[in-house]
Amino acid sequence: MGRLTQADLIDRNHVFEQRSPQELLQWAYDVFGTRVAAISAMQRSGSVICHMIHSLKLPIRVLFVDTGVMFPETLETRDRIAREYGLEIVTLRPEKTMEEQTRERGVLYLTPDGQQECCRLRKVEPLRKVSDQFDALIGSLRRADGGRRAECPILAVDPDNNALRVNPLANFSDAQLEDYIERHNVIVNPLHFQGYATIGCNRCTTPVLPHEPKRAGRWRHLGQWAQYCGINPTDADPAHQPSIELPDELIDRILGRESDFVI
Ligand code: SF4
Numbered sequence: 001m002g003r004l005t006q007a008d009l010i011d012r013n014h015v016f017e018q019r020s021p022q023e024l025l026q027w028a029y030d031v032f033g034t035r036v037a038a039i040s041a042m043q044r045s046g047s048v049i050c051h052m053i054h055s056l057k058l059p060i061r062v063l064f065v066d067t068g069v070m071f072p073e074t075l076e077t078r079d080r081i082a083r084e085y086g087l088e089i090v091t092l093r094p095e096k097t098m099e100e101q102t103r104e105r106g107v108l109y110l111t112p113d114g115q116q117e118c119c120r121l122r123k124v125e126p127l128r129k130v131s132d133q134f135d136a137l138i139g140s141l142r143r144a145d146g147g148r149r150a151e152c153p154i155l156a157v158d159p160d161n162n163a164l165r166v167n168p169l170a171n172f173s174d175a176q177l178e179d180y181i182e183r184h185n186v187i188v189n190p191l192h193f194q195g196y197a198t199i200g201c202n203r204c205t206t207p208v209l210p211h212e213p214k215r216a217g218r219w220r221h222l223g224q225w226a227q228y229c230g231i232n233p234t235d236a237d238p239a240h241q242p243s244i245e246l247p248d249e250l251i252d253r254i255l256g257r258e259s260d261f262v263i
Contacts, residue, residue, distance in 0.1 A: 002248040004164070009155045012255055016154045021168035022052055024154065028138055028166045029058045031253045036166075037090075038138040039063045039127065039231075042077040042189050043199050045140035045169050045177060051186045052168070054085035060138070062089045063130070065231070067122040068098045069201045077189040084187060092126035098203075109203055112222055119229035122201075124160065127231060131161035135246055141167045141232060144174050145198075147215055148228060148235045155254075158233040159242040164254060165233060200229065 016024060028036050038053060040046030040062050053060050064078050082089040094101075101108070101121065108114035108121075131137075141152045156165040169177070181188060191199050195207030197214040208217040219227035228235040233242065246254075 001245045002251045003243050003245055004157055004251050004254065005243040006153075006157050008251075008255065009153065009157070013153045013155050015256075017171060019154075021049075021172060022056060024166060024168035025049075025052055025056060025058060025060070025138065028136055028168075029060060031250070032134075032136045034059075035134050036136040036138060037061045037063050037134050038140075039065075040089075040140060041065070041200065042074045042081070043140070044181065044188055044192055045142055045172075047077070047081065047186050047188055048169065048172075048177060048180055049138060049140045050081050050085055050087055051180075051184055054087060055184075059088075062087050063092055063127065063137075064089055065092045065123050065126050067094060067201050069122075069203050071191060071199065071202050071205075073189055073191045074199060077187060080187050090130075092130060094122040094126050096121070098122075109201075109219075110221070112227075115204070115219055115222060115227065116230065119231070123229045123231045128161055131163060134161070134163050135250060136164040136166055137161065138166045138168065139232060140169050142169045142172050142177070144172070144177075145214055147213070156233055157242050157244045159244055160233060162244045162246075164244065164246075 019027070038049055038060055040050060042064065050062060053062070066075070078089055078091070081087060096104075101118070108118035137158065141149050143150050143152050152167055152170050154167050154170045156167070158165045180186065189199055196205065197208045197217055199205055200218060204219050204221070206217045206220050208214065
């Protein structure tokens with residue numbers, strides 16, 4: 001096994017800035033095969049990733065974390081995408097229902113610390129439980145979403161899941177995203193047409209006003225506009241220098257070093 005750090009990915013990330021999202025998805029499948037999955041919360045950019053996987057006819061599974069308190073529109077979007085795009089969507093669930101959790105721990109999401117714990121139990125842990133099945137996870141983070149996403153790299157190490165995160169839409173602008181959705185008539189969560197800029201659990205998501213930042217609708221009751229659930233490693237403290245462990249041969253393929261030995 002070898003160690004892969006974020007610093008190791010600098011050159012590869014530089015080269016990948018010039019690749020289209022479809023090329024990056026194809027690359028991910030070519031390198032990781034059945035050990036790559038996409039993760040989608042059934043928001044607008046996740047729908048675009050699902051549509052691209054469908055268009056490329058890639059047999060990439062999609063992971064969806066159902067916290068048990070999702071909007072019905074989100075679950076309907078998941079079901080439509082699975083049905084109409086022919087994708088295998090794997091729904092991951094927390095160990096306890098929200099009712100059981102509340103009975104045992106109280107209403108966690110009402111305080112900043114409680115929110116972190118609730119998101120850990122209901123979002124982060126369900127993904128971590130299946131993460132040994134994967135070496136790479138495809139996300140749909142975009143720099144255009146601002147906040148901690150503003151610097152999001154295309155490739156990022158994810159130490160919690162010991163996997164490489166691939167964000168094919170990292171440099172996709174809002175205009176490019178909307179253009180893709182329109183041209184391909186992509187299935188979009190209907191809540192986006194009701195003022196929801198981003199969409200998570202029904203307990204912690206509200207619509208946003210036109211002048212507000214996109215993430216103002218998340219955890220609004222906590223009074224900050226910079227809360228994150230912790231499921232995306234690039235949302236973590238940027239000073240943190242994480243690493244993951246993967247087979248040496250896989251690291252060579254990620255870094256494009258396999259041709260070093262070809263004369
Ligand atoms: S978004 Fe809210 S309800 Fe959902 S897991 Fe996080 S704190 Fe809990």
